[in-house]
Amino acid sequence: MTDAKYFTTTKKGEIFELKSELNSDKKEKKREAVKKVIASMTVGKDVSALFPDVVNCMQTDNLELKKLVYLYLMNYAKSQPDMAIMAVNTFVKDCEDANPLIRALAVRTMGCIRVDKITEYLCEPLRKCLKDEDPYVRKTAAVSVAKLHDINAQLVEDQGFLDQLRDLLSDSNPMVVANAVAALSEINEASTSGQPLIDMNAQTINKLLTALNECTEWGQVFILDSLANCLPKDEREAQSIAERVTPRLAHANAAVVLSAVKVLMKLMEMMSPDSEFVATLTKKLAPPLVTLLSSEPEVQYVALRNINLIVQKRPDILKHEMKVFFVKYNDPIYVKLEKLDIMIRLASQANIAQVLAELKEYATEVDVDFVRKAVRAIGRCAIKVEPSAERCVSTLLDLIQTKVNYVVQEAIVVIK
Numbered sequence: 115m116t117d118a119k120y121f122t123t124t125k126k127g128e129i130f131e132l133k134s135e136l137n138s139d140k141k142e143k144k145r146e147a148v149k150k151v152i153a154s155m156t157v158g159k160d161v162s163a164l165f166p167d168v169v170n171c172m173q174t175d176n177l178e179l180k181k182l183v184y185l186y187l188m189n190y191a192k193s194q195p196d197m198a199i200m201a202v203n204t205f206v207k208d209c210e211d212a213n214p215l216i217r218a219l220a221v222r223t224m225g226c227i228r229v230d231k232i233t234e235y236l237c238e239p240l241r242k243c244l245k246d247e248d249p250y251v252r253k254t255a256a257v258s259v260a261k262l263h264d265i266n267a268q269l270v271e272d273q274g275f276l277d278q279l280r281d282l283l284s285d286s287n288p289m290v291v292a293n294a295v296a297a298l299s300e301i302n303e304a305s306t307s308g309q310p311l312i313d314m315n316a317q318t319i320n321k322l323l324t325a326l327n328e329c330t331e332w333g334q335v336f337i338l339d340s341l342a343n344c345l346p347k348d349e350r351e352a353q354s355i356a357e358r359v360t361p362r363l364a365h366a367n368a369a370v371v372l373s374a375v376k377v378l379m380k381l382m383e384m385m386s387p388d389s390e391f392v393a394t395l396t397k398k399l400a401p402p403l404v405t406l407l408s409s410e411p412e413v414q415y416v417a418l419r420n421i422n423l424i425v426q427k428r429p430d431i432l433k434h435e436m437k438v439f440f441v442k443y444n445d446p447i448y449v450k451l452e453k454l455d456i457m458i459r460l461a462s463q464a465n466i467a468q469v470l471a472e473l474k475e476y477a478t479e480v481d482v483d484f485v486r487k488a489v490r491a492i493g494r495c496a497i498k499v500e501p502s503a504e505r506c507v508s509t510l511l512d513l514i515q516t517k518v519n520y521v522v523q524e525a526i527v528v529i530k
Contacts, residue, residue: 128154129161129163129164132147132150132151132161132164132167133164133167135147135150136148136151136164136167136168136170136171137167137170141174141176141179144171144174144179145176145178145179145182148168148171148179148182148183148186149182151164151168151182151186152182152185152186155186155189155190161186162190162193162194165190165194165197166197166200168183168186168187169183169187169197169200169201169204171183172184172201172204172208173204177213177215177216177219180208180216180219181219184219184220184223187201187223187227188223188226188227191227191228191229191232192227192228192229195229195230195231195232196231198227198229198231198232199231199232199235201232202232202235202236205220205223205224205235205236205239206235206238206239208220209221209224209239209240209242209243210239210242214246214248214250214251215250217243217246217248217251218243218248218250218251218254218255220239221239221240221243221251221254221255221258222254222257222258224236224239224240224258225240225257225258225259225261225262226261228265230265230266233262233265233266233269234269236262237269237273240255240258240259240262240275241273241275241278243255243258244256244259244275244278244279244282245278249285249286249287249289249290252282252285252287252290253287253289253290253292253293254293256279256282256290256293256294256296256297257293257296257297259275259276259278259279259297259301260296260297260300260301262275263275263300263301263304264304267301267304267305270301276298276301276311279294279297279298279301279311280294280298280311280312280313282294283295283298283312283318283321283322284321288324288325288326288327288328288329288333289329289330289333291321291322291325291329291333291337292325292329292330292332292333292334292336292337293333293336295312295322295333295336295337295340296333296336298311298312298340299312299336299339299340310343312340312343314340314341314343314344314345316347316351319341319344319355322337322340322341323341323355323358323359325337326338326358326359326362331365331366331367331369331370332369334362334365334367334370334373335367335369335370335373338359338362338370338373338374338376338377339373339376341355341359341377342373342376342377342380345384346381346384349384349385349386349389352381352384352385353381353385353391355377355381356377356378356381356382356391356395359374359377359378359381360374360378360395360398362374363375363378363398363399363401363402364402368406368409368413368416368417371402371403371405371406372406372416372417372420374402375399375402375403375420375424376420378395378399379424379427379428382395382396382428396428396430396431399424399431400431400432400434400435403417403421403424403431403432403435404432404435404438407438407439411445411446411448411449414449415446415448415449415452418449418452418453418456419452421456422452422455422456422459425456425459425460426459429459429460432460433460433462435460436457436460436465436468436469437468439453439456439457439460440453440457440472441453441454441472441476447481447483447484450481450484451484451487454476454484454487454488454491457469457472457473457491458491458494458495458498461495461498461499462499463499463501463502466495466499466502466505467505469495470492470495470502470505470506470509473488473489473491473492473495473509474492474509474512474513476488477489477513477516478516485524486524489510489513489524489525490524492506492509492510492513493506493510510525511525513525514526
């Protein structure tokens, strides 16, 4: 049975009817009433008048009903801060429930209720949940610390939550480690002190690399992003970290691949540029970057923006991959322009003939803006690859012969 029926009621006196149903002795009737309240809330109706009645439904063992009540609380606590205090006792009680799912649900909801009046009451339950025996509760509590920091940064520092988060970096569960890293990274970004919260020593790096193999893809992104800030003490340590990060290049998630590339690019700066290890790493970086260009346009664009920066730093990584940056007729304009820029950056004496033939082809396209940029790109190639300047001018003169006014205008400007 679908829940569509909950969204169809528009009768008068509905609030009064819901009020009596919420106070019913029958559990099933109560649950149906809460579902109706959530449905009304979802479509934008004001059901804040039912706040005390919904809060009374919190005292239940039914997980589905508890989730719905917590959803209502998250939405209306901000507009009813005095009423929200009524829920504090239940939160504290739920944080000590025998069911870890209820403990985690309570601590997650507490982090989402952005009411100053009740944050101080939440510190003790949160502290207990950070040391909970169940990893699911610990990983949820770690994220709640970051949310609490967003509401009251001073409170988090005074209550010693940052030290507890650092302790979680040594947790036996990889997901707890990943969430602790995510929370510390987020707090670090919001912090004005400028001091890094994660001490990237050899021991911490080793723990993060161990967790990297076992946590979810988004957990891996957080860990890789924090590893990008580490400073290995010597080249040997940099190589060791690189070896353990390299397998992430084969991951199916584009975010993991790009985060791994970022780490490896940073580590390569600490290695001798002529070493065999750097040469091997350079060869390994090209295929995953090329693979990203067969994704959907939005992912392609993000990959191309990253590739643009990589090519500026290390053009040798993709010097043999010019063809993948040739524009396809059905590429969106933002992808076309990014590819055009990378083509110019990769242009060399070895491939200039290929590049000019492509650019000449683009000058016959229908998109005027793209055509102008393609003609301009021929001029940029002439400056970048000086020995080919004559060939570039010859291509521009051919384009002037087309007598298409905007092509001719652009070509004349470029020749000047």
